[in-house]
Amino acid sequence: MNINKPSPSHLWRWFDPRDKSIGTIAFIINRLSAIGLTIYLFLHLAVLSKLVAGSQAYDDFLILAKSPAIKIGEMFVIAGGIIHGLNGIRITINSLGFLLKIQNGLLVGLMIIALAAIVYFAIRMFSGA
Amino acid sequence: MNDTIWTIELKIFRQRADAQRYFQTFQIEINPDEYVLDAIEKVWAFHDRSLTFRHACHHSTCGACGMLVNGIEKLTCITSIRSVTQNNGKLLIEPLRNFPVLSDLVVDTSSMFKALEEIGFNQVASLPSACLPYERKTLEHERSEYQRLVDCIECGMCISACPVSLTDSNYLGPAVLAAAHDASSQPLSNKILEIVDSRDGLWRCHNAFECSAVCPSNVEPGLRIMKMRQTVIAHRIKKLFSRG
The missing domain is CATH 1.10.1060.10 (Alpha-helical ferredoxin)
Structure with a gap:
């Protein structure tokens, strides 16, 4: 079989970062964060559906939500949202034909902002502020 | 170009039409200032005349010799051996992705x-x-x-x-x-x-x-x-x- 032809079955290779440029790393990060945020959306809807089961079921969940494991999970959601959002801003700017010569620098700059924002939220969340 | 000679191992993708693909390994001696295309030509000239690959101008004008060198797209006629491996090092040579393979390193563009x-x-x-x-x-x-x-x-x-x-x-x-x-x-x-x-x-x-x-x-x-x-x-x- 000629495996070299384009095929949807090659989708997994989107996530192979070996020998790739910074643009593809951003491409991979954007897909991973999008998948993570989509999973979170369904989890969020599932949690909200507990309201139907009555106030006690929801209160039990809120106790669970304060556990460190869930907080770490929430931190991943915040990180995913920030990274995906800022990367999306870069893509929009570039897609409108602007800042193309500095698109790598733009990505690095936005990811530094993302890192700073993630650290800020982590401190706030885990210090209880 | 100096007189240095390196020994390198070329692992080359082989496939005929829709037959089973495999990799074949060749050891050659080459000046590190020569190019990857020179190394492939040496394999063809001294080891295996059945190896098929595309090449023409040898100075980056025709675009025929694009291949994957160690997983990265390279125009092999302007990619020096020194820039992609070292003495006693290895080179993985594969055809371009996303085009059907016709034979070995030749793809249908x-x-x-x-x-x-x-x-x-x-x-x-x-x-x-x-x-x-x-x-x-x-x-x-x-x-x-x-x-x-x-x-x-x-x-x-x-x-x-x-x-x-x-x-x-x-x-x-x-x-x-x-x-x-x-x-x-x-x-x-x-x-x-x-x-x-x-x-x-x-x-x-x-x-x-x-x-x-x-x-x-x-x-x-x-x-x-x-x-x-x-x-x-x-x-x-x-x-x-x-x-x-």
């Missing part, structure tokens, strides 16, 4: 050439049209009737590197969209607009810019696709306000 023809790709263009948008600033004193060869050598390496071309056989691909940008530097024709402003055209690109990273000729397909988007968006807005 006819789909790209057909699409280029459809878009009206011309190898000679007016000076402003052949240059990248940011290069045009230096052309103020040049006369627009001057013509030159466009930079694209139709090697197909941008299509090989593109993640979207990897999964979607209908996607026009960076080479074709860059050519469309080249052809559309003059007023946008309805024919080009119809081809590029489509599901498999400009809007399928996902901004990985891998095409620009591997292009050996500084065509910057990624930049051209984005500039073309800008042109198409401007065209749509104009159309919207000219309806009344």
Whole structure:
């Protein structure tokens, strides 16, 4: 079989970062964060559906939500949202034909902002502020 | 070129039509200032005459010898041995991705050439049209009737590197969209607009810019696709306000 032809079955290779440029790393990060945020959306809807089961079921969940494991999970959601959002801003700017010569620098700059924002939220969340 | 001789191991992809693929290993001695294409030719000349690969000009003009060298798209005639391995090192040589393999390292790039023809790709263009948008600033004193060869050598390496071309056989691909940008530097024709402003055209690109990273000729397909988007968006807005 000629495996070299384009095929949807090659989708997994989107996530192979070996020998790739910074643009593809951003491409991979954007897909991973999008998948993570989509999973979170369904989890969020599932949690909200507990309201139907009555106030006690929801209160039990809120106790669970304060556990460190869930907080770490929430931190991943915040990180995913920030990274995906800022990367999306870069893509929009570039897609409108602007800042193309500095698109790598733009990505690095936005990811530094993302890192700073993630650290800020982590401190706030885990210090209880 | 100095007299140094390196011993290197070439692991080369082999496949005939739809037969089972495999890798064959060859050990050769070569000057590190020679090129990867020279190493492949040595394998063909001294080890295995059945090895098939494409090559012609040997000076990065024809675009025939694009291959994967250690997993990265390289024009093998200008990739020195020294830049990709070391003495007693290894080289993995594979055909370009996203094109059907015809034989060993030879891929069928006819789909790209057909699409280029459809878009009206011309190898000679007016000076402003052949240059990248940011290069045009230096052309103020040049006369627009001057013509030159466009930079694209139709090697197909941008299509090989593109993640979207990897999964979607209908996607026009960076080479074709860059050519469309080249052809559309003059007023946008309805024919080009119809081809590029489509599901498999400009809007399928996902901004990985891998095409620009591997292009050996500084065509910057990624930049051209984005500039073309800008042109198409401007065209749509104009159309919207000219309806009344």
